[in-house]
Amino acid sequence: MKRDCSSGSQKRSAFGAGRIVLASLASHGFPSGYQDSRVKRFLSKNGLVILGFTFILSLIALLAVGLTQNKNTPENFKFGIVFDAGSSHTTMYIYKWSAEKVNDTGLVYEIEACKVKGPGISAFASNVQDIPVYLSKCMGRAKELIPKYKHHQTPVYLGATAGMRLLRMENEQSAKRILASVTSFLNSYPFNFRDARIISGSEEGAYGWITINYLLGKLQKKQNSEDPSSRKNESQETYGALDLGGASTQITFVPKDTNISSPIKFMQFRLYGWNYTVYTYSFLCYGQDQALLLKLAKDTVETPSGTLLDPCFHPGYERMVDISDLFNNVCTREYKDLFPFDKLRIQGTGDFLQCQERLHNLFPTTYCRYTSCTFNGVFMPPVHGEFGAFSAYYYTMKFLNLTSDKVTSEDMVIEKMKQYCSRPWKEVNTTYADVKEKYLSEYCFSGTYVLTLLQVYNFTDYWKHIHFMHKINDNAEAGWTLGYMLNLTNMIPAELPQPKPFSRPTYISLMVAFSLVLAIVFILGSIIFHKSSYFQK
Numbered sequence: 001m002k003r004d005c006s007s008g009s010q011k012r013s014a015f016g017a018g019r020i021v022l023a024s025l026a027s028h029g030f031p032s033g034y035q036d037s038r039v040k041r042f043l044s045k046n047g048l049v050i051l052g053f054t055f056i057l058s059l060i061a062l063l064a065v066g067l068t069q070n071k072n073t074p075e076n077f078k079f080g081i082v083f084d085a086g087s088s089h090t091t092m093y094i095y096k097w098s099a100e101k102v103n104d105t106g107l108v109y110e111i112e113a114c115k116v117k118g119p120g121i122s123a124f125a126s127n128v129q130d131i132p133v134y135l136s137k138c139m140g141r142a143k144e145l146i147p148k149y150k151h152h153q154t155p156v157y158l159g160a161t162a163g164m165r166l167l168r169m170e171n172e173q174s175a176k177r178i179l180a181s182v183t184s185f186l187n188s189y190p191f192n193f194r195d196a197r198i199i200s201g202s203e204e205g206a207y208g209w210i211t212i213n214y215l216l217g218k219l220q221k222k223q224n225s226e227d228p229s230s231r232k233n234e235s236q237e238t239y240g241a242l243d244l245g246g247a248s249t250q251i252t253f254v255p256k257d258t259n260i261s262s263p264i265k266f267m268q269f270r271l272y273g274w275n276y277t278v279y280t281y282s283f284l285c286y287g288q289d290q291a292l293l294l295k296l297a298k299d300t301v302e303t304p305s306g307t308l309l310d311p312c313f314h315p316g317y318e319r320m321v322d323i324s325d326l327f328n329n330v331c332t333r334e335y336k337d338l339f340p341f342d343k344l345r346i347q348g349t350g351d352f353l354q355c356q357e358r359l360h361n362l363f364p365t366t367y368c369r370y371t372s373c374t375f376n377g378v379f380m381p382p383v384h385g386e387f388g389a390f391s392a393y394y395y396t397m398k399f400l401n402l403t404s405d406k407v408t409s410e411d412m413v414i415e416k417m418k419q420y421c422s423r424p425w426k427e428v429n430t431t432y433a434d435v436k437e438k439y440l441s442e443y444c445f446s447g448t449y450v451l452t453l454l455q456v457y458n459f460t461d462y463w464k465h466i467h468f469m470h471k472i473n474d475n476a477e478a479g480w481t482l483g484y485m486l487n488l489t490n491m492i493p494a495e496l497p498q499p500k501p502f503s504r505p506t507y508i509s510l511m512v513a514f515s516l517v518l519a520i521v522f523i524l525g526s527i528i529f530h531k532s533s534y535f536q537k
């Protein structure tokens with residue numbers, strides 16, 4: 001396209017250049033002379049309108065694209081199923097999360113906790129054929145709650161804890177048969193079955209620690225890189241985890257001094273860009289059910305009579321126990337002896353202090369080869385920070401009305417236990433007629449057990465740092481299952497995900513503002529252009 005360079009200065013403004021284009025369009029595309037001035041007038045008046053019109057149109061198109069592209073598509077959800085196969089029970093948990101947030105700090109929600117009717121899976125050693133019926137009700141529930149088109153991508157895990165650890169020690173083949181039956185049954189569903197296995201005590205402790213800190217928001221904290229010293233303080237913010245089951249109990253926490261020489265390898269985690277050095281220990285046979293058997297076995301050996309006056313049960317309470325059940329157990333086998341009776345009659349006397357004395361015998365603390373120990377000579381650094389206590393810790397202390405943070409000292413717990421244990425069984429049984437007898441008859445024992453266990457962990461002057469918890473933030477239960485799933489589905493990134501430059505609302509308002517600025521600049525430009533060509537004539 002030839003440029004008209006017969007007149008005018010060398011230096012031209014942008015508008016001047018624009019004018020050149022228009023003029024040359026006139027001089028080439030149209031008849032010269034008379035038409036020349038009319039065409040100019042037509043162009044300068046209508047050309048402007050056409051340009052402005054197309055510009056506004058493209059602006060609307062831009063906004064329309066921006067908005068539709070960012071309009072809220074229905075969130076895409078994902079699901080996960082985890083079975084907690086405990087020594088006394090099995091519970092199926094269903095978790096749900098938004099797929100967009102999978103790697104971010106977005107939360108995973110517990111949408112179902114289906115209690116399987118019956119005992120723990122280790123009780124099916126001689127009737128594995130009954131496992132499908134045992135698990136089918138909760139699996140049916142999962143099929144109902146999870147949309148059909150999501151079934152194939154929903155992972156299913158079963159983790160078995162101390163009950164199956166004890167069975168495996170006793171009869172490995174039985175444990176394998178049970179897991180094989182569970183695997184083939186769960187595999188028959190349209191979900192994405194991943195694994196059914198016995199998790200270790202360390203895993204159980206570590207995943208419980210991850211669960212409560214994830215739900216308490218202690219892991220997804222914002223990185224405060226300006227003040228590296230704050231990193232140290234912040235990382236101490238995590239809660240320790242205290243889990244009391246029926247056959248084992250776990251304690252997990254970040255010690256104050258992680259350089260302490262330790263015979264037990266600390267666990268190292270890198271979560272959301274932070275390093276954690278975590279102590280965890282699982283005491284097999286020190287879950288509350290096994291601890292009761294341990295106590296009864298020791299008592300029977302010490303006073304080999306068919307009747308046991310037991311201060312850990314209410315006055316007037318009676319229970320018959322088969323000697324074979326009492327000693328046919330991995331945890332009590334060491335006390336096995338021959339007795340001139342095959343049944344033990346327990347008669348409650350309801351004396352907390354005597355009960356506490358009996359229970360302290362379960363925790364030898366006389367020898368320790370390390371800088372610091374808990375019982376049985378097990379190394380444990382001094383407890384540090386706040387602690388969440390869940391599962392049987394919670395069930396017991398909740399019933400005894402001792403979970404409030406107003407219960408700030410051990411003495412308050414002792415006073416309550418003295419009074420509660422001394423209540424006659426008849427009165428207790430009538431007052432709490434709706435409570436399962438198995439649980440109700442043992443609250444004096446389990447309350448005293450919780451107190452004694454926390455004493456041997458050296459919580460005596462530290463009671464106010466223990467927080468008994470069940471559901472956290474009204475979302476998910478405290479326990480190992482959520483942490484287990486988060487880990488296996490890689491939902492806790494090692495590094496803190498980079499924050500998006502803009503949130504969606506900021507992004508859209510920036511788009512609109514930018515387009516408006518463009519429009520104003522264009523309109524102003526055209527007015528100036530229009531004025532200058534006007535003055536030219």
Ligand SMILES: Nc1nc2c(ncn2[C@@H]2O[C@H](COP(=O)(O)OP(=O)(O)O)[C@@H](O)[C@H]2O)c(=O)[nH]1
Pocket residue numbers: 085086087088089120161162163244245246247248249287288289391392395396439
């Ligand atoms: N009081 C009470 N105890 C419960 C309840 N549910 C479970 N438990 C007890 O809590 C403990 C749970 O242990 P479990 O997880 O099965 O055993 P683990 O394999 O050693 O972790 C057992 O002693 C159960 O009897 C409840 O609703 N109330």
Ligand SMILES: [Ca+2]
Pocket residue numbers: 086087161244245246391
């Ligand atoms: Ca458990």
